[in-house]
Amino acid sequence: MSIQPAYDPTDPRFYDEKDLRSEVERVFSVCADCRMCVRYCGSFPTMLDAIDDYCTEGKYAEVDTKKLKTEDVGKVVDLCFQCKLCYIKCPYTPGDHEWAIDFPRLITRAKAQEVKKKGVPLVDKLLGNPDLVGKLGTATAPLANWGNENALNRQLTHSVVGIHKDKKLPPFASKTFASQFDSHRKATRGEPAAKIAFFSTCYVNYNQPEIGTDTLEVMAHNNVDVVFAYESCCRMPLWHNGDMDGAINAARQNVTRLLHHAQDSRVIVATNPTCSQMIRVEYPRMLGTDDAKQVAAKTMDPMEFLAGLAVDGKLKKDFKTGAGNISYHIPCHLRAQNIGYKTRDVLALLPETTVKVVEECSGHDGTWAMKKENFEQSLKWGSRAFSAMAEGDPKVTCSDCPLAAIQIEQGNGRRPLNPMQILAKSYRGETIG
Numbered sequence: 442m443s444i445q446p447a448y449d450p451t452d453p454r455f456y457d458e459k460d461l462r463s464e465v466e467r468v469f470s471v472c473a474d475c476r477m478c479v480r481y482c483g484s485f486p487t488m489l490d491a492i493d494d495y496c497t498e499g500k501y502a503e504v505d506t507k508k509l510k511t512e513d514v515g516k517v518v519d520l521c522f523q524c525k526l527c528y529i530k531c532p533y534t535p536g537d538h539e540w541a542i543d544f545p546r547l548i549t550r551a552k553a554q555e556v557k558k559k560g561v562p563l564v565d566k567l568l569g570n571p572d573l574v575g576k577l578g579t580a581t582a583p584l585a586n587w588g589n590e591n592a593l594n595r596q597l598t599h600s601v602v603g604i605h606k607d608k609k610l611p612p613f614a615s616k617t618f619a620s621q622f623d624s625h626r627k628a629t630r631g632e633p634a635a636k637i638a639f640f641s642t643c644y645v646n647y648n649q650p651e652i653g654t655d656t657l658e659v660m661a662h663n664n665v666d667v668v669f670a671y672e673s674c675c676r677m678p679l680w681h682n683g684d685m686d687g688a689i690n691a692a693r694q695n696v697t698r699l700l701h702h703a704q705d706s707r708v709i710v711a712t713n714p715t716c717s718q719m720i721r722v723e724y725p726r727m728l729g730t731d732d733a734k735q736v737a738a739k740t741m742d743p744m745e746f747l748a749g750l751a752v753d754g755k756l757k758k759d760f761k762t763g764a765g766n767i768s769y770h771i772p773c774h775l776r777a778q779n780i781g782y783k784t785r786d787v788l789a790l791l792p793e794t795t796v797k798v799v800e801e802c803s804g805h806d807g808t809w810a811m812k813k814e815n816f817e818q819s820l821k822w823g824s825r826a827f828s829a830m831a832e833g834d835p836k837v838t839c840s841d842c843p844l845a846a847i848q849i850e851q852g853n854g855r856r857p858l859n860p861m862q863i864l865a866k867s868y869r870g871e872t873i874g
Contacts, residue, residue, distance in 0.1 A: 444539065448546035450685050451729040456554055465514055466506040468547055471533060471540055473506070478527040481802070483520035483818060484548070485527070491516075514551070521548040522809035522819070523681050524802045525718075525777035552683030564603035565682040568808040571674045575647030578613035586612045605816035609851045611648040611843070618650035622669045625654045627661035634663055634755040637746065638670035638702035640711040640720070644843050646671055652712060652843065655865035656743060662868050663750060663757050670709060672698050675719040678808045680727070692724045696733045703739040710743050712861075714775035714842050715807060717742050721778060742775060744841065744860055748783040751790070761870035763793035764863055765836035770799045770826060770849060772842035773806070784841055784860050791867050797835070801826035805848035820852060827852030837874040839863060 446464050447454035454460045472478065472485065473492045479485045491513040492506060523545050528534060533542040567574065578585040588594040589610045599606035618641050637660065645653040660667050676691035699709055699720070711717040721740045725733045741749075750756040769785055785796045804823025809815050826845075830838050831853045838857040840846045850856040858873075866873045 444541045446535075446541055446543070446547075448535075448543050448550060449726045449729070450553070450689060451727070455550060456557060458554060461550060461554060464547060465551070466509070468542055468544060469506045469509065469517075471542055472544070475533075477530060477532075478544075481526045481530075482522060482524060482822060484517045484544075487520055488513075488517045518548050518551045518555075519814075520818075521545065522804070522806035522815070522822075523548070524773040524806050526773055526802060529773075529776055549680065549683070549685075552681075553685040554683075556683035556685070561682070561684050561687075562603070564812060565678070565684065565808075567602060568604075568811060569676065569678040569682060569684060569687065571643035571647070571678070575613070575617075575643055579615065579617055579647050582613045582615040599813055603813050604811050605813040608811050608816050609847050610811075611644065611847055613647060614650050616650065618646045618653035619669065619671065621650055621654060622657070625657045626667055626669075627657070629661075629664050629666045631664075633666040634750060635746075636666040636668075636705070636707045637710045638668050638699065638705075638707040640675075640699070640709055640716065640740075641669070641671040642711060642713040642716045643671075643674040645712050649843055649859075652859045652861055655859070656710075656712065656861045658865045659747070659861055659868065663747070663755065665750075668702070668707070670699060670702055675711075675716040677715050677719045677723075680719065680723060681807045681809070685727075689727050692719075692727050692733065695720065696724060696728065696730070696736050699736045700732050703736050707739070708746055709736065709740045710746050711740060712743060712859075713844070714742060714772045714778070715844075718774040718778055742778070742780065742783065742841065744784040744787050745780050747787050747864075751787065756787075756790075757868075758790055760791045760864075760867040762867050762873055763791045764788065764867070764873040765794065766833065767794060767796045767837045767839055767863075768799055768830045768832070768835040768857075769796050769860075770801070770803065770830055770838070770840040770842075770845060770857060772840060772845050773802050775841055776800070784839070788839070788860060788863060791863075797833075799826060799829040801829050803827075803840075803842070803845035803848040803852075805842075805844045807844070810848060819848065823848055823852055830857065831855065837863065 527544050533540040535541040595606040598604050641653045676688050680688035721737045725737045785798050788796050803826045804819040810819035840857040846857040
């Protein structure tokens with residue numbers, strides 16, 4: 442008989458401390474016997490070292506996870522940055538094995554219980570509200586961007602707020618993508634090839650709207666009808682940091698706003714893989730409603746959508762310029778959605794272009810890398826990605842995740858392009874790279 446753990450907030454056991462402790466002991470015991478995921482993040486070596494300390498007969502002896510102290514478990518929880526790689530590789534996941542191991546959701550549950558008891562820390566309150574930060578940042582873009590580069594201000598932010606003084610932060614745009622949408626959107630010619638609702642994400646809206654305008658250009662070139670669908674952040678940082686009540690409230694609001702697009706047979710295209718992961722995977726689990734499931738079923742990554750057009754013979758392949766050798770970083774949260782290598786497949790359609798896929802975590806993972814206690818470790822865990830992306834001195838580097846792109850730039854000095862930027866340049870006949 443398969444185990445049914447309480448991984449979702451819809452389960453009445455979700456906030457039961459004894460049930461959580463029992464599940465921690467069960468999962469940690471399985472992981473200690475397997476040890477497949479020791480290279481993915483700091484959680485696993487920390488967990489295994491703690492377990493081994495209680496094994497009187499030495500490492501790999503029969504473990505007793507009941508001996509783990511609360512602080513041992515807390516360290517494991519703090520070091521998980523929700524990359525999902527362990528879930529991708531785990532042979533014991535729900536649906537695949539009766540043991541039903543879902544380590545990332547176990548960690549989320551533990552963080553949610555901690556927040557219930559102690560409240561939300563200041564840094565998580567700030568990072569958990571990208572719309573507030575974005576609105577302030579764009580309204581005062583020159584001053585905000587100066588502050589992000591000023592050493593004294595960054596030291597103050599480091600000490601008071603908890604954002605590491607050396608973490609590269611994205612600049613704020615002076616105009617949001619929302620304010621530019623109507624002027625860049627083009628009407629379709631006759632019957633559209635498809636219809637989408639563009640959930641541009643907070644990052645594109647406030648930080649890099651050119652990704653959004655390039656997306657509109659690519660969609661217009663392929664005669665895709667586009668409506669604007671971004672009103673508020675997916676609020677992944679709330680979910681990640683354990684503010685489950687805030688995350689559930691945000692999920693309800695976004696599902697309500699996106700539902701009519703899904704019912705209008707529009708594909709909901711979300712730029713950032715983390716955002717599509719939230720809408721597609723986490724919203725139905727947080728809410729457990731048919732509306733959330735309907736919205737999730739209509740949500741796609743932009744390149745996944747274009748790959749679908751290509752399969753249907755509707756993607757225009759009149760690319761004018763190639764990109765040469767591309768090192769393509771496939772984000773962890775895109776891999777977790779199990780959609781395959783859609784970005785690679787579409788980029789490979791460009792003339793004189795070869796694509797090398799880098800399957801390594803950048804170590805950014807939402808807001809985790811921004812915190813002063815995590816920044817140095819984030820560079821350690823992203824080091825394999827930094828090296829692999831620079832290997833062979835490729836003409837072009839690329840990532841679907843704009844935050845991973847910033848982290849990679851922090852690690853090797855070169856900011857990867859978004860795939861939509863590459864496609865738009867090629868359609869326009871511009872040099873890429």
